[in-house]
Amino acid sequence: MRIGFIQTKPVFGHVEGNVERAVKMIHRCDADLIVLPELFNTGYLFTSREEVRELSETVPKGRTTEALREVAAERNVHIVAGLIERSRRKYYNAAVLVSPDGSVETYRKIHLFHEEKLWFDPGDRPFTVYDIGSCRVGIMICFDWFFPESMRILALKGADVVAHCANLVMPFCQDAMITRCLENRLYAVTANRVGSEKRGGKFCLYTGRSQITGPQANLLYRAGAGEEEIGTAAIDVAAVRDKRLNAHNVLLDDRRIEFYSDLTAPGAGAGDA
């Protein structure tokens, strides 16, 4: 199978145009699973919860999800894309997984970054892996990468590919994803955006370099930093399901959970400032 990304350059608030351009790129992307950036339809740099509300959509009935369902069916592809999900007066930085049969799953970002804590409600559902037939897909959004727990949980739940919708502004994620995929032996597609936003006295420059990462510390594709771009790569799902590192080590089985209890202990650690 082939996995890919659309690296886009959204215009803040111009949902119709942003979705239209992304759909055109999806038509040109030769992959079975296509990942789009975080908040690809709205832009990122919000300045009020009111703006978030106005640009939010319900799932699956909102216009963005509807447009994605249409192109997914037409092209017979699965799509993972970031948008604001409105649900019972809550607003999530979310990603939808849209299948060609019209079904839709939603992931709500668990680790919110910076001012997202002001604008969005934190994800309230566990990390989940979806079997799409050709592979098993886990979803993360942007800053989730910083926490090794995110991808580890997706690996433990059987993910072959992590669809990683991003609006990266720091330069660290792309190299770190090499470690993430190595330590979990799986593939990841990091779909980042390009361009910049200046709103309400704030400025964000998005770093592009969307990436498809392999399980052996190998890069399958890395995009440029400044332009819209489509990237794809062929992957070997059977290879990542076999977690044997050598004759004696099996990656996830070799975890020694009897010594891991601190990972879930309330109030554990944290250095003092």
Next chain:
Amino acid sequence: MRIGFIQTKPVFGHVEGNVERAVKMIHRCDADLIVLPELFNTGYLFTSREEVRELSETVPKGRTTEALREVAAERNVHIVAGLIERSRRKYYNAAVLVSPDGSVETYRKIHLFHEEKLWFDPGDRPFTVYDIGSCRVGIMICFDWFFPESMRILALKGADVVAHCANLVMPFCQDAMITRCLENRLYAVTANRVGSEKRGGKFCLYTGRSQITGPQANLLYRAGAGEEEIGTAAIDVAAVRDKRLNAHNVLLDDRRIEFYSDLTAPGAGAGDA
């Protein structure tokens, strides 16, 4: 304070000579905490449990630990170094933390690599952090790096510096340590060995490139791949105790443990071969 490593080239089985050369290098290493490679006194490529037994030592009374205590007191430094610890007919791939006051702590490798599973008993004690006055030190040995759980637990327990004794044969660890230190905001000293071993039809080439890694995806020192070498760097302990990433994110506090229970669930995940 300064942290450092000794990158050595042990001769298999020549404990006296290996320790003597290492002690000479310690005398030339200008650091408060000095890390030596895994099994620095014995070499690595064992071919029987009998060999392991013969080269094992008790702690703290064994000759290697005694020699380290002597130089630690003389130089007023803390030393972390790998050796085989014998205890009640068990043989651990261990590391000792030797203080200038003569006290000794021991870590027993938790994640055994490859044929180590044939020769050594797995570590039977939790990851532990030791306050040495100038900083708080956690210890890992080689393959422990592959599991993000290892360093995460040390960070949760308050480590400022991870002393990482290694005999690396794969090329991945050094770059991965940049991610490990970033995701936990701490320093690490990876002390690797150089040279090769050929025994019982087996061959290991050790990759050197011992490294001191900073908390901001920054390398403080990276050694060469082939020769013995001493490396040191100054560190800022207060900087890594402050886990604030920005005005809204505090690294370890932002972990969402209510969604992490899979990390310690028995029988969780593992792909099928």
